Amino acid sequence: MSETPENPDRLVPEPTADTKPFWAAMEEDRLVLQRCLSCKKIRNYPRPVCDACHSMEYDWIEASCKGTLHSWTITHHPFHSGLTYQLPFALLTVDLEEGVRLQAKAQGIENSELKVGMPVKVGFEHLHPGLTLPVIEKP
Amino acid sequence: MSLREAAAITGVGETKYMRGTDRTPVSLAMEASLNAIADAGLKPTDIDGLIPYGMGAVAEDFITNFGLPDLRFSATTPMGGASPVASIQCAMAVIKAGLCKHVLLSLGRTGYSGGRIGNRVRQMPQFRTIGEFEMPSGAIAPPQLYAVMARRHFEMYGTTSRQLAEIAVTTRQHAIMNPRATMQRPMTIEDHQASRMISDPFRLLDCSLESDGAAAVVISAPDIAKDLRKKPVVVMGIAEGHPDSPSVITQRPDITTLGLAKAAPRAFEMAGVRHSEIDVAEVYDCFTYIVMCQLEDMGFCKKGEGGPFVENGALGIGGRLPVNTHGGLLSEAHMAGMNHIVELTRQLRGEAAVQVKDAEIGLVTGYGDLGDGSIAIMRRAA
Numbered sequence: 001m002s003e004t005p006e007n008p009d010r011l012v013p014e015p016t017a018d019t020k021p022f023w024a025a026m027e028e029d030r031l032v033l034q035r036c037l038s039c040k041k042i043r044n045y046p047r048p049v050c051d052a053c054h055s056m057e058y059d060w061i062e063a064s065c066k067g068t069l070h071s072w073t074i075t076h077h078p079f080h081s082g083l084t085y086q087l088p089f090a091l092l093t094v095d096l097e098e099g100v101r102l103q104a105k106a107q108g109i110e111n112s113e114l115k116v117g118m119p120v121k122v123g124f125e126h127l128h129p130g131l132t133l134p135v136i137e138k139p
Numbered sequence: 140m141s142l143r144e145a146a147a148i149t150g151v152g153e154t155k156y157m158r159g160t161d162r163t164p165v166s167l168a169m170e171a172s173l174n175a176i177a178d179a180g181l182k183p184t185d186i187d188g189l190i191p192y193g194m195g196a197v198a199e200d201f202i203t204n205f206g207l208p209d210l211r212f213s214a215t216t217p218m219g220g221a222s223p224v225a226s227i228q229c230a231m232a233v234i235k236a237g238l239c240k241h242v243l244l245s246l247g248r249t250g251y252s253g254g255r256i257g258n259r260v261r262q263m264p265q266f267r268t269i270g271e272f273e274m275p276s277g278a279i280a281p282p283q284l285y286a287v288m289a290r291r292h293f294e295m296y297g298t299t300s301r302q303l304a305e306i307a308v309t310t311r312q313h314a315i316m317n318p319r320a321t322m323q324r325p326m327t328i329e330d331h332q333a334s335r336m337i338s339d340p341f342r343l344l345d346c347s348l349e350s351d352g353a354a355a356v357v358i359s360a361p362d363i364a365k366d367l368r369k370k371p372v373v374v375m376g377i378a379e380g381h382p383d384s385p386s387v388i389t390q391r392p393d394i395t396t397l398g399l400a401k402a403a404p405r406a407f408e409m410a411g412v413r414h415s416e417i418d419v420a421e422v423y424d425c426f427t428y429i430v431m432c433q434l435e436d437m438g439f440c441k442k443g444e445g446g447p448f449v450e451n452g453a454l455g456i457g458g459r460l461p462v463n464t465h466g467g468l469l470s471e472a473h474m475a476g477m478n479h480i481v482e483l484t485r486q487l488r489g490e491a492a493v494q495v496k497d498a499e500i501g502l503v504t505g506y507g508d509l510g511d512g513s514i515a516i517m518r519r520a521a
Contacts, residue, residue: 013271045272073286074339103389116294
């Protein structure tokens with residue numbers, strides 16, 4: 001783990017008023033998604049307006065964290081000095097049961113096991129106080 | 140009202156393409172722009188509209204350096220590598236409206252010698268969302284962001300790395316015959332397959348160059364264009380297209396479809412041209428896969444059939460559709476596709492280094508900013 005809080009290039013989220021609830025929930029091992037209060041469409045990542053009905057009213061629902069593998073890439077090249085994870089690492093794109101996607105690092109899944117449609121779940125990696133990132137695990 | 144044949148390309152220019160320079164992007168952009176203006180037989184003070192690429196030289200630099208007394212229009216089209224071709228649509232609209240007679244498109248960059256392109260991405264507003272939600276997990280650079288599109292295509296349609304290699308190899312064959320191209324060493328499929336993995340499924344030789352240099356294009360009103368130094372290249376069809384979920388690839392319902400899929404039918408309809416009439420295509424090639432995906436999105440083959448389509452030298456001179464006859468971003472230089480407009484113009488004037496015989500109609504595409512697309516269909520002067 002190249003987790004070096006002193007590295008000025010470290011890639012960290014900078015939450016806004018629109019996105020703070022997402023990151024606060026991560027700290028509690030919960031994945032939350034915005035749901036439109038008017039038409040009930042669930043959306044990700046957080047944003048101010050529902051693209052279906054244009055309502056700006058929403059609440060947050062707790063996601064099931066269950067999904068299936070949609071796509072992936074395995075990164076070998078050191079693109080950035082502030083990378084959170086050691087190379088190589090696999091980034092997985094997951095179709096969640098709620099109808100939205102999430103991209104996160106694979107945890108405990110061999111690259112040779114990766115297959116579109118395989119069941120996966122969202123887990124949580126506590127990197128340091130104030131930073132928890134989602135990871136993708138076997139169910 | 141349509142923009143069909145509302146303007147023509149009248150001048151093109153470049154600097155030498157390099158990997159290593161101490162010159163500034165502004166200096167490079169000025170040199171290429173002066174070359175393009177001279178190519179058209181114009182004076183710098185004839186330019187009354189400007190669409191700079193947006194990074195590097197800005198409108199103020201051109202006013203200052205060229206002594207422009209009364210610039211009537213300036214804009215930028217912030218679509219990454221889709222910007223240069225999208226700028227053609229913007230230029231045509233202001234020419235058709237009578238605002239300008241000669242619009243200059245210009246791009247100068249130090250992609251090799253300057254700051255790493257990947258580091259700048261997070262600061263740009265169109266990347267705000269992935270900056271917060273995907274970059275912390277390590278998805279930072281274009282090869283990674285686009286690799287998930289390619290992997291999905293591989294898994295859904297059986298596309299292979301060897302098929303992507305065909306694109307890299309054919310493009311290199313063109314570059315070797317073009318003295319302006321940076322990469323002059325021959326490449327085989329095996330060379331591609333042996334190149335190191337960058338972000339699976341992209342190998343090093345699937346990725347474009349980082350280059351220093353500049354390229355520029357002059358677009359003129361059609362009634363004036365016919366009396367200038369070179370035969371005009373007339374723009375028949377033009378369009379830009381924005382994909383669903385333009386800022387976040389991973390939230391796009393179908394990640395194997397780009398914004399070009401929306402733009403291409405509009406451009407072909409405006410031009411009144413069939414696919415079989417396209418003699419040469421300069422297709423934005425930041426990565427091999429992006430070429431294949433655009434060929435599908437333009438309708439040269441069905442979605443999923445791009446792999447077989449590009450096999451057996453189909454994109455070479457004498458192939459079914461000659462593509463990136465200058466060597467593209469993969470092997471000539473990464474000028475964000477401005478060099479693709481320069482090359483199509485040369486093809487349709489009959490003055491290209493690697494000339495498609497009797498090329499009459501051709502197209503050029505742009506791609507950038509996670510999926511934006513643009514396309515121009517052009518013909519040579521009658």
